[in-house]
Amino acid sequence: MASKDQWGSQPPTGAYNPTYQPGPTPNYAPPNEPSYAADQKSPYEGDRFKPKTRINDPLFLIFFILHFAGFVVLSASAIHQWVKDGGLGGGIGGGDTGSSVTLNYHTVILLLLVAAAALVLSVSYLMLTRIFTRAIMHITLIMSIALNIGLCVYYWITKYWSGAIIFTVIALFSFLAYWGYRSRIPLASLLVQVTMDVAKHHKSVYVVAFLALLLQATLSVWFTFTAIATYAKWTPGNPSCNNGSSCSSGKVAGLIFYETFSYLWTSQVIGNVALATMAGGPFGSWYYFGPKEQGMMPRHPTLSAFGRASTLSLGSIAFGSLIVTILDLIRMILNAVRNSGSMDGTPVQAILVVCAECCIGCIEGLITWFNRYAYIEIALYGKPYFRAAKDTWRMLADRGIDTIVNDSLVSMTLTWGAYSVGMLCSLFAYIYLRSTHPSYNVDGQYTAPVILFAFIIGLQFSLTLSSAVEAGVSTIFVGLGEDPQCLAIRAPELFGLIASIYPRVVQGVPRV
Numbered sequence: 156m157a158s159k160d161q162w163g164s165q166p167p168t169g170a171y172n173p174t175y176q177p178g179p180t181p182n183y184a185p186p187n188e189p190s191y192a193a194d195q196k197s198p199y200e201g202d203r204f205k206p207k208t209r210i211n212d213p214l215f216l217i218f219f220i221l222h223f224a225g226f227v228v229l230s231a232s233a234i235h236q237w238v239k240d241g242g243l244g245g246g247i248g249g250g251d252t253g254s255s256v257t258l259n260y261h262t263v264i265l266l267l268l269v270a271a272a273a274l275v276l277s278v279s280y281l282m283l284t285r286i287f288t289r290a291i292m293h294i295t296l297i298m299s300i301a302l303n304i305g306l307c308v309y310y311w312i313t314k315y316w317s318g319a320i321i322f323t324v325i326a327l328f329s330f331l332a333y334w335g336y337r338s339r340i341p342l343a344s345l346l347v348q349v350t351m352d353v354a355k356h357h358k359s360v361y362v363v364a365f366l367a368l369l370l371q372a373t374l375s376v377w378f379t380f381t382a383i384a385t386y387a388k389w390t391p392g393n394p395s396c397n398n399g400s401s402c403s404s405g406k407v408a409g410l411i412f413y414e415t416f417s418y419l420w421t422s423q424v425i426g427n428v429a430l431a432t433m434a435g436g437p438f439g440s441w442y443y444f445g446p447k448e449q450g451m452m453p454r455h456p457t458l459s460a461f462g463r464a465s466t467l468s469l470g471s472i473a474f475g476s477l478i479v480t481i482l483d484l485i486r487m488i489l490n491a492v493r494n495s496g497s498m499d500g501t502p503v504q505a506i507l508v509v510c511a512e513c514c515i516g517c518i519e520g521l522i523t524w525f526n527r528y529a530y531i532e533i534a535l536y537g538k539p540y541f542r543a544a545k546d547t548w549r550m551l552a553d554r555g556i557d558t559i560v561n562d563s564l565v566s567m568t569l570t571w572g573a574y575s576v577g578m579l580c581s582l583f584a585y586i587y588l589r590s591t592h593p594s595y596n597v598d599g600q601y602t603a604p605v606i607l608f609a610f611i612i613g614l615q616f617s618l619t620l621s622s623a624v625e626a627g628v629s630t631i632f633v634g635l636g637e638d639p640q641c642l643a644i645r646a647p648e649l650f651g652l653i654a655s656i657y658p659r660v661v662q663g664v665p666r667v
Contacts, residue, residue, distance in 0.1 A: 198443035204435075204453065206463060206537020215477065215540075216470030219424065226417040229410065230381040237384035261593045262605060266379040268587075269580045269609045270372060273616035276576045277368065281620050284572075288348045292340045292568050299571040300329045302578055309582075313589075324513070329571075336564055342652055343564035349646045350438075350627030356446065357437035359457040364623040367429035371422060371619045375612045378418040382608065385410050411604075412484075419483050419611070423476035426619045427530055428464045431472060433626035434633075435460035435534030442634040442641055460534055468533050471540040475526040482519040486512055487607070524566060527625065531633045550636045565628045573617035580613030581606045 199205055210216065284291050303326035310319035354360040389396075389407045396402040436457035444452040453459065464472065489512045525547065532543035584606050635642050635653070643650040 198451075202537070203443070203535050204439070204456075204459075206467070208467065209537075210467055210470060211533075211537070211539040212470035212474045214470070215474040219420070219470070219473040219477075222417055223421060226381075226414065226421075229385075229414065230377065233384035233388050233410075234380055236388045237380075261591070262601075263379060263383050265584060265587055265605065266383075266608055266612065267376065269584055269612055270375050270379070270616075272583055273375075273576060273580050273613040274368070274372060276579060276613065277573075277617040277620045280572050280576065280617060281364075281623075284347065284621075284624065285351055288351055289344045291347065292344055292564055293337075295568045295572050295575070296329070296333050296336065299575055300326065300333060302575050303329050306578060306582065321512070336567075339564055342656060343568065345649050345652055346565050346628045346631065347624060349631065349649050350624050353438060353441050353627055354623060357441065357457075360433055360437050360623050360627070363429050363432050363436075363457065363461070364620055367425055367619050367622070368616065370425050371615055374418065374421060374425070375615065378414065379608065379612075381414055382411060385414065415487070415611075416480065416484055420473075420476055420480040422615045422619075423480055424469075424473055426615075426622050427472045427476055427526075428461075428469070429619065430527065430622045430626045430629075431464035431468065431530045431534035432457060432461040433623060434531040434630045435463065438627045438630040439531075439535055439634075442630060442645060443638070445645070463537060464534060468537060471533050471538070471543065472530060474540040475529060475544075479519060479523050479526065482515060482522065486515045486519065489515065490607070520570070527566075527629050528633060531626075531629055535633070550633070566625055569621040569625055570618075573614050573621060576617040577610040577612075577614035581610040584609035 283294070287294065303322055307319060307322035307326045310322060386407060389402045389410065391402045391404065436459065439460070440447075440452045440456040446452075525544070528547045528551070529540065529543040532538055532547055533540070536543075538546065585602065588602055588605060631642065631646075631649075639650070642653075
């Protein structure tokens with residue numbers, strides 16, 4: 156194992172510098188174990204970077220296109236009527252103007268402010284990750300604990316019982332979990348350092364991340380206008396109901412459910428296409444071909460990866476994204492049930508639903524984590540989703556890398572960061588509603604959906620931007636499972652730390 160200075164203390168330059176020229180192969184294995192110098196495989200092995208020209212999972216591709224077309228038609232109809240009615244009034248600040256029946260322009264302005272705040276917070280978090288790479292794990296986890304405790308206290312004080320109960324549970328869990336994670340932070344920090352350094356040499360990583368963020372922002376604004384217009388057009392008592400349109404609370408609930416489903420699924424697809432583009436482009440090329448300065452990397456790897464992800468593999472990405480979206484919706488339904496139970500004076504029901512939400516959240520997290528590695532297999536080899544998932548499971552289970560992946564804090568840290576951004580956005584929306592007292596929310600009946608919209612917008616913004624780091628870390632894990640010798644050449648410090656903590660990983664890979 157190398158000295159502590161290699162990954163324990165901050166270098167004078169403040170950046171981690173991986174080896175870009177092949178040097179002597181580090182002998183991390185015991186003397187009786189074979190060297191991996193001869194195990195490095197061809198970058199094109201198994202049709203890697205040269206997938207077959209075929210559309211994978213076409214049924215899910217068609218389903219995705221049809222659902223999005225339906226959202227476009229519904230959005231156009233609702234927004235047209237809403238604009239015709241003048242947006243039902245309302246504006247920034249105090250809300251005694253406008254319709255008191257349902258959401259109006261006041262909510263649009265609020266959620267646009269939330270989108271702007273989410274953009275600023277997400278970019279700021281990525282910049283902090285780049286500047287304070289070694290400390291970002293501690294900073295994020297401690298800030299998350301402080302935020303959870305602060306929200307918990309605030310909700311108890313304001314008597315928002317359902318929020319107070321769930322954030323008490325989350326605050327206790329995050330506080331206890333931090334003490335178990337501290338010893339695992341050095342490896343996760345070094346993984347982030349290597350990933351951020353590769354991104355520094357491949358500006359296309361940030362280009363893809365910010366383009367995806369721009370698309371997410373556009374989609375969020377579009378979704379905001381569509382949801383508000385749907386409330387305005389079909390809520391009983393609105394002016395548009397006198398024009399012959401059938402209005403009912405059930406219809407509004409069904410349409411909002413469909414629009415939320417469409418927003419979440421499309422948002423997932425955008426983020427995962429970006430992930431596949433970065434994994435199959437700059438990060439995958441760096442791992443298997445070496446830095447572009449060596450001249451072995453294919454031309455325009457990012458554009459090639461984006462072409463595959465957005466066409467031939469789009470159906471597979473939509474398939475995997477649909478699974479996570481369904482779990483997201485189940486969690487949102489449980490959230491609505493919890494709020495209803497709290498308002499009806501049945502806190503026991505609210506607590507039981509909180510437990511169910513936690514279980515669904517854990518399952519969703521595991522599937523999201525697993526899907527990320529499946530998307531990398533799709534990006535590198537052009538596999539259909541089921542085959543990619545099967546091969547991913549085999550790699551994680553048979554080659555020993557599951558130990559590292561399960562202990563990695565990178566994804567957890569970025570998720571906590573996105574969660575914090577979402578919570579800050581929802582808190583901003585809650586305080587804004589309480590401060591302005593809009594006419595449609597006199598009894599607080601629209602507090603829950605507005606806070607939920609704000610949280611979703613903030614969460615999706617941050618997750619999309621942080622996908623740049625997750626793509627790099629996950630690609631390193633996949634490459635380590637397939638060809639560990641490459642990592643020994645590209646980043647010997649990282650390989651040495653992995654070998655010293657998890658020797659089974661590098662010793663258990665069968666020779667080819």
